[in-house]
Amino acid sequence: MTTDMRHAVVEVLKDSEAVAMEMARLLIRTVKEKQQGRVRIALSGGSTPKQLFAILAQPDMARQVDWSRVEIFYGDERHVPEGHADSNHASARELLLSRVSIPAAQVHPMPTAATVAEDAASYQSVLEQAYGATKLEAGRPLFDIVMLGLGTDGHTASLFPGEPVLEEKKAWVGVAAPRTAPHERLTLTYPAIASSALVVFLVTGENKVPMLARLRQGDGSIPSGRIVSEGKILILADEAAAGELS
Numbered sequence: 001m002t003t004d005m006r007h008a009v010v011e012v013l014k015d016s017e018a019v020a021m022e023m024a025r026l027l028i029r030t031v032k033e034k035q036q037g038r039v040r041i042a043l044s045g046g047s048t049p050k051q052l053f054a055i056l057a058q059p060d061m062a063r064q065v066d067w068s069r070v071e072i073f074y075g076d077e078r079h080v081p082e083g084h085a086d087s088n089h090a091s092a093r094e095l096l097l098s099r100v101s102i103p104a105a106q107v108h109p110m111p112t113a114a115t116v117a118e119d120a121a122s123y124q125s126v127l128e129q130a131y132g133a134t135k136l137e138a139g140r141p142l143f144d145i146v147m148l149g150l151g152t153d154g155h156t157a158s159l160f161p162g163e164p165v166l167e168e169k170k171a172w173v174g175v176a177a178p179r180t181a182p183h184e185r186l187t188l189t190y191p192a193i194a195s196s197a198l199v200v201f202l203v204t205g206e207n208k209v210p211m212l213a214r215l216r217q218g219d220g221s222i223p224s225g226r227i228v229s230e231g232k233i234l235i236l237a238d239e240a241a242a243g244e245l246s
């Protein structure tokens with residue numbers, strides 16, 4: 001079974017805080033319910049997940065997760081030096097990962113010290129090692145959860161309109177040099193995102209209204225509209241982003 005955007009489940013919540021809280025509960029539940037092995041989660045970047053990170057870092061929430069069973073990956077990263085203000089990992093580390101008891105070896109930032117192509121190849125190896133194979137197998141997802149955001153131009157992860165990486169069919173990690181956003185990027189590709197038990201889009205704010213409407217229709221002319229998962233797809237949106245469709 002694969003799910004495309006037209007078959008995504010949509011949950012509209014009051015505001016961005018309710019979206020972050022729902023996502024936090026979903027993460028807690030996923031770790032509790034998975035009986036064996038590590039829970040592999042790819043985090044989204046940008047501003048939207050910051051509220052989630054802050055909520056999950058609160059002691060009463062953090063203690064509900066067995067962090068020793070969690071492995072953190074990223075859906076995309078800006079190719080900037082470690083600790084840069086625009087780094088997705090720096091933000092997740094500051095707001096969440098440095099505040100919970102996750103073993104350092106289970107946090108896998110996308111590397112940014114070499115060339116963007118070399119760093120993409122290195123991250124491919126990191127993912128292959130975590131997965132235990134160099135080919136994705138149907139029915140054995142690479143990720144338990146892939147979190148995604150939605151750009152006002154319809155991008156998701158760093159799958160930007162017009163980028164060659166949109167056509168990648170084999171590699172799990174690709175590169176992008178968007179003209180409309182700062183920095184070169186590393187990004188998970190469509191095949192890597194599709195190897196997931198659950199994809200969750202977090203979409204908040206009224207500036208996302210037009211793209212969220214197109215995402216819900218599975219509009220393949222925007223990169224986010226072409227996301228599929230071998231598991232389920234959930235959109236958690238706030239009322240502002242859902243607009244009159246809510």
Ligand SMILES: O=C1O[C@H](COP(=O)(O)O)[C@@H](O)[C@H](O)[C@H]1O
Pocket residue numbers: 044045046047048049075076077078088148149150151152155156157158181
């Ligand atoms: O550049 C990016 O943009 C999207 C959306 O970001 P947001 O600030 O509107 O939440 C994000 O999902 C992606 O990971 C990020 O690198």
